[in-house]
Structures are given as C-alpha cells and as structure tokens.
Amino acid sequence: MFVLTLRKSHYLVQFTLFGWTHVALLIVVSQSNIICHSIFEGLIWFLISTSSVICNDIMAYMFGFFFGRTSLIKLSPKKTWEGFIGALFSTVAYGVLLAKYLAPYKMFTCPAEYNEESMTFELDCEPSSTFQYQEYMIPAFIQQITSLFGLHWESIEVMPIQLHAFVLSLFASVIAPFSGFFASGFKRAYKIKDFGDVFPGHGGIMDRFDCQLMMASFHYVYMATFIRSPNPLRVLQQVFQLPGDSQLLIYNELQKSLINDGLLDPPAIEP
Secondary structure (H helix, E strand, O other), X not given: OOHHHOOOOOHHHHHHHHHHHHHHXXXXXXXXXXXXXXXXXXXXXXXXXXXXXXXXHHHHHHHHHHHOOOEEEOOEEXXXXXXXXXXXXXXXXXXXXXXXXXXXXXXXXXXXXXEOOOOEEXXXXXXXXXXXXXXXXXXXXXXXXXXOOOOOOOEEEEOHHHHHHHHHHHHHHHOOHHHHHHHHHHHHHOOOOOOOOOEOOOEOOHHHOOOHHHHHHHHHHHHHHHHOOOOXXXXXXXXXXXXXXHHHHHHHHHHHHHHHOOOOOOOOOOO
C-alpha cells in the first residue's frame, strides 16, 4: 500500500515518515513483547527489573534533593553525583531484599504454564535451585578486607535469585539512567521540562518509565544467556505436534542416549 501511495515530489517526506513510523514501532512493540515474555517467565523477574528502575529514579531525586552538590551531566543540571551514587546503593539493596521476600511465593517464582484441559494459565511448580539457599565461598581478597572489621567470613548462604537481583539492580543504577539522559535531551529539544506533572517537582508517569526500555532489553538478554533453561513441558508440547514417525525417531534416539549415559537399562534380549 505504501508503494501505491508514493507521489512525485513527495518521495523524501513519505520515506522519512515511513522510516520514523517503523523505528517507533520497533522500539515500542519489540520492547513491549520482551516485557510480556519476562512476565510469563515468573513475576519476580518482571518486578525486580521494573521496580529497580523506579526505585533508582526516586532515590536519585531524594539524595540529589537533600545532598546534591556536584552536577552529573550538563544536559540535566539537576542530576548530581550525590544522587547517582546514593541511588546506586539504595537500588542494589532494594533489589536484593525484594528478591529475598518474593522468592518463597510460587505466584512470583513459577512461570505461567497454559493448561489445555482447564484452558487457564497455572502458577504451580517445584521451586528451582535459583530460589533455594546455597552456600558460596567468599574470595580470599574479600575475606582479608572483612577481617579488618572483625568479620571472619569464609562463606555466605544466599539464594541465586539474590545474586541475579544484584546484577539487575546494578544495571538499573549505572547504565539504565543514560536512557533517562536521552529522554532529558529529547525534552530539551522540545523545550519542555517533564512529560507530565502528576508528581509535583518529579514529572509525570512517563518520566518514571524513560529507562524501562533499555532495562527490558538487558533483562531479556540476561535471562536468555544466564538463567533460562529448556522447559521439559514445552519441549513435549512441540514433540506431540510432530508426525508419528518423527516422534518415534526422537524416542529411539533418546533411548539410545539414556542407555549410553547409564540412566536406562538396555532392553533385555529375548532368547
């Protein structure tokens, strides 16, 4: 349809609008799709990543308001180093504590699975090792530092989800704010202070989410690289959709692999 609407002497304008439309769709739709995927992986991942950005934004404002002295970036003079550093520690602490308190609840940790019999999404699963306490050895150089304060720790017991929350919160504190700086430049270009005025002196709803797009991308890549593992139920659903001969091939190959690994006894040979 776009090609049919092209008009002579309007090509440049039409292709410019065409490009801007698709760039906007790419940014908004793809990020929204990523956020939806994170929700179905377990609400805890979605809540940690999104609320860490909001917490960082609020704490940067609070620390900057009460202790701000040194400007962080010329593009946004009110953002200060004091606010940036204070928000960093506050957000990391918030993310780790939030992960600790949400981990015991299945409604937050279980991925949403569709039940074809009841035609509903279910949140029921056995807690994975990610949400169970594990012991980690503390590196020697950290032990030397803590010993100076009279703390002789050799190991620490935490849940892996807390370590993941630490990484997500750290990204939300150090990298994601640059998306906010980008939004500040956009607002300066149009000579507006904030996207809204719902929160007096702190902007509107959209001002709270200007870092969420970058955070969503990082969260998706982090999940796919370090956390997500193949789901047996989803694999089975795909296998059941194959024709019978393909299912039989998978069965035979899987049987051979299990026998070679010693997980399955070889079939008895009839005399």
